[in-house]
Amino acid sequence: MLLSLFGAVESGLIYAIMALGVYLSFRVLDFPDLTVDGSFVTGGAVAAISIVNGIPPIMATVLGALAGFIVGCITGIIHTKGKINALLxxxxxxxxxxxINLRIMGQPTLSLIKETTVFKQLEVIWAKSGMDSFFNGLLQSLGADRVPSTWVIVFFMIIVTLAIKFLTDYYLKTEVGLALRATGDNQKMIRSLSANTDSLIIVGVGVSNGLVALSGALITQHQSVANVNMGIGMIVIGLASVIIGEALFGKRSIAIATIAVIGGAIIYRIVVTLALRVDFLESGDMKLITAILVILALVTPKIIQARKEKKRRLRKRAELTSQAEGA
Structure with missing residues (x-):
């Protein structure tokens, strides 16, 4: 159980980057972008083929994110310049x-088992430092009989994910970021102030898919395999992370909303991991579990709010009744 939760947090931190990208497009820009399912694979495909051809893993990861940014910009151009519906x-x-992803990889599946990835490099550095044995011993003392992954991946992903979170917060508070948020709230108003909403949408969707592709590049290296179908349902997972995070932690400010998205992604992976340990559920039921989680995250806050409102009305009625009786 402990190892499963450890792995869920590990993968949740990587998927949190993808969820931040989904948050930018759906919540900030109000752009229902389904490119995510494709750009996630694009990031992984570009990173994988780059590593296979001898490019350093870090540079390959950056190239994967850049490919996602370009793909997102193309989606924005199709919408703004081609006047095609955002969803379409x-x-x-x-x-x-x-x-395109098939062309990039040259085959449906590309293995990185024999290649050097970012995480394999980190594991080597971590093992040489001696910290690997210390933390693995600590985990085993808590009841784990084996350790499938190293602590360094979790530490590394915490740093990377939080760095992206703070950069996102800073970007959304800049002049361009404020204009981007205003475009998502009211395009007509921001256009009346002579802002180029087309450029803002193109850049915003580009940044969103760049983050998604970065997550795809990291997941590919984490799993040591790139598959052309690994992006199916990513938009649902991203939305689930956003909705769960907002339901649990709120969205009073940009800083709170982004940390809520990260928390939502981790909680989503933990809940899915725990659910799959139930005897009557199988790995093929993950999409069903995701759908149920999203429904609960959407419905539960409304039920709670309705109950609070009902209690408030009853309390108000009681106060009016007592005042009337006193008069």
């Missing part, structure tokens, strides 16, 4: 990316 633009790009 994402669908068209997602479909096109299936073939």
């Amino acid at each position: 633009s994402g669908i068209l790009m997602m479909i096109a990316l299936y073939s």
Whole structure:
């Protein structure tokens, strides 16, 4: 159980980067972007083929993120310049990316088991430092009989994810970021102030998919395999992370909203991991579990709010009744 939770936190931190990208497009920009399912694979495909061809893993990861940014910009251009519905633009790009990703990899599945990845490099450095044995011994003393992954991946991903979170917060508070948020709230108003909303949408969707592709590049190296179908359902997972995080932690400010998204991604992976340990559930039920989680995250706050409102009305009625009786 402990090892499963450890692995869930590890993967949750990587998927949190993808969830931040989804948050930018869906919540900040109000752009229903389905490119995510394709750009996630694009990031992984570019990183994988780059590593196979001898490019250093860190540079390969950056190239994967850059490819996602370009893909997102194309989606934005199709929507703004081609005057195509935002939802349809994402669908068209997602479909096109299936073939493009196949072209990039040259085959449906590309293995990195024999290649050096970012995480393998980190594990080597961590093992040489002696910290690996210390933390593995600590984990085993808590009841784990084996350690499937090292602590360094969790520490590394905490640093990377939080760095991206703070950069996102800073970006959304800059002049361009404020204009981006205003575009998502009211395009007509921001356009009346002579702002170029088309450019803002293109850049915003580009940054969003860049983060998604970065997550895809990291997941590919974490799993040591890139698959053309690994992006299926990513948009649902991203939305689930956003909705769960907002339901549990709120969204009173940008800083709280982004940390809520990260928390939502981790909690999502933990809940899925625990659910799959139930005897009657199988790995193929993960999409069903995701759908149920999203429904609960959407419905539960409304039920709680309705109960609070009902109690408030009853209390108000009681106060009015007592006042009337006293008069």
